[in-house]
Amino acid sequence: MTFLHFLIRLTVLGVFGGLWLLAGVYLYLAPNLPDVETLRDVRLQTPMRVYTRDGDLIGQFGEQKRSPLNFADIPPQFVDALLAAEDDNFFHHSGIDLMGLARAVSELLVTGEKGSGGSTLTMQVARNYFLSLERTFMRKFNEILLAIEIERRLSKQEIFELYVNRVFLGHRAYGFEAASEVYYGKPIGELSLAQHAMLAGIPKAPSRNNPVSGPEAGRERRDWILRRMRDLGYITAQQASAAAAAPVTAELHGAQINFDAHYAAEMARQRMLDRYGLAAYNDGYSVYTTISSNLQQVARAALVDGLRTYDRRHGYRGPEQRWPLPPSLEESPEAYWAERLADIPVIIGEMPAVVTEVLEDRVNLLLDDGVHDELLWENGMSKARPYRSENYQGGPPASPAELFRPGDLIRLKRNEEGLWQLTQVPAVQGALVSLDPDDGAIRSVVGGMGFELSKFNRATQAMRQPGSNFKPFLYGAALEAGFTAASIVNDAPIVLADSSLEDIWRPENDSGEFYGPTRLRWALTKSRNLVSIRLLQQLGIPGLIEALDRYGFDTSDIQADLSLALGTHAMTPLEVVTGYAILANGGYRVDPYLIDRIEDADGNVVYQARPPTVCRDCQPEAEPAEEELSMEEILARENARGEALPAAPRVMDERVAFIMNSILQDVIKRGTGTRALVLKRGDIAGKTGTTNGPMDAWFSGFNRDVVTTAWVGFDNYTPLGRREFGGTAALPIWIDYMREALVDSPDVQPPIPPGLVTVRIDPTTGLLASPGQGDAIFEYFREEYVPRAAAENGEDAGPGDDDLVRDIF
Known part of the structure; x- marks a missing residue:
């Protein structure tokens, strides 16, 4: 009995001692415990996603791959598996x-090592x-206390959400929705039972149990979970x-990018980084751009096809690389090359x-997936004339032996018959870059042949000479200064000694010929260089x-020279x-912009673009004097103004913009841009541009709804070839793009603005036509600049001018 009393006392003292110990631990730890309420406002590190205006994903940026789920969106089958x-x-x-804690303690006492730990999902x-991941008793006590507090403050569903969205699951995937996309390329709601069990088994050992790095360990864990579920x-x-009989089908998947728009996505990333700093990568922003999904794909295809067409005109440059045999004789050549x-x-879809x-009528190949195949002589090799x-x-x-030898790295593309074609x-x-001329919204942008080849964005970063693509701005400035489309400038040789040009300068027309006195309309239509130089002389460089x-x-x-x-x-x-947008929209300056709106992780709009916008149909309204308005009316007007988009500033007389539009339409009808007549539209206008060498080829053109510029050139400034011009290298790209971009745009002429008149003139002198003059043509003039004198004798204006009368009027 004495011994029994001793045991009872010892047990009671042990219980009280344990309670005092636990109380002491609680009093010691409780003041330093974090506030559980912060879990209600927790911000998970979620990557930034970039979308087109149509909602297609074109970019994802952020170190951690995460897609948060609400409890209601989690499949019940996966809940059971987890x-x-x-x-x-x-x-x-x-x-x-x-019971789990007791089991963990017993394992520790028996084996002397920490086992499962007995952690619940809440813990x-x-x-x-x-908390940290260190395995100490103090951390475990904190974990238990926090788990009890979390259960007091949050519902089971909220706790489950927190777990499935935070846990690390390998390959930078945080949360099960992100892991589902990474390993299976689809949302967790679309997975099978076997795949749900596979994902549920990863948290125990993310590096070993994930189905890509450890498929066998993952399968064992999956099958154990399936038995537990049973x-x-x-x-x-x-x-x-x-x-359990299902095979392991997991493989790494990237973000489900809908199509290639890397240059646009990178532009959006840079702007987000400027706005939010590094938080842009982790705070779950959704960035909706102005990019049109359809036009972006058309733009990329047009640019790639145009550059391929140019490339074919200049011959085959041979293998991309020539690899030697392996340095070690023990290593097989194919294994060395495969590595x-x-x-x-x-x-750009071309396979290495x-x-x-090398055989007589074919070459045998090793592809990047380890597969062997062949390239037949007639599929590109026979026509591969060397550059x-x-x-x-x-x-x-x-023969193929003239082109290749073993170890050559080449490019291939499937032809219509499914056979490999040499490319x-x-x-x-x-x-290529395309804008909405009314507000500057970028509808498509392609900055090069391929983002995987070069991340340098030539649409926004390449500083290149525009050549004659610049001339419309000179002519527009001249018209605003008082010149007219009928002003005569002499197309004659010119020799200039200009210190800023460091030498004697003898500019020429592209044709090498001179045409004498020429009207400005005809000079810009035919891109006469000498007329442009003399025009700038008369206008003055400061004026331009x-x-x-x-x-x-x-x-x-x-550089202020001629x-x-x-x-x-x-x-x-x-x-x-952006400059051409002024000519397209009737004389207003707009600012190009890419980001339409930004939403935070909760779907709240935190930024909405308000670009200066052209209002074509707005009419100025006569407003009553301020004293005639009631206070309510004044406040209502101010509120309305606050909601309206800011007005784009007018920077060019609308009559001048109309005349320039008319002249640039002539460039397409009878000038250097006649290839664009294939579009069979009467409302398009534009201008070619070719620089010395030629180094750069341009075409910029528009109608009232779309303005687009295409540029072609070498990054190292080597010549394009003596038969390459803006009309041959850049214009076909512009045509292929605009064919689709103009589908929903009506073919209508811009309205003639007030203060613009049409007058019959002498095509030779640009003066008023004499009564009954047979070769007279019509021209647009601003009212204050109509010619006052009449020509003494009408003469023929040369080829093409008779057509001008019929096409304009």
């Missing part, structure tokens, strides 16, 4: 599982959000057996391959610079197309 794997008593306990939430009554034995081939990207054997220079090609090859990645580069500054161009580093008339001041394609 409970079977981690905490089947989750919906019944109060944050801690006493794992406490650890994942508030034993717990979540699934039937037949379902468990069928799921190097794994690092070669697919560019290594030539392994000699930008102006010359060699003769066609006689090559063009060395030439290009850019002032106009350029008003049009929105950066004139801070402009070569400006020929477009020697370097600009980006985005700057050029």
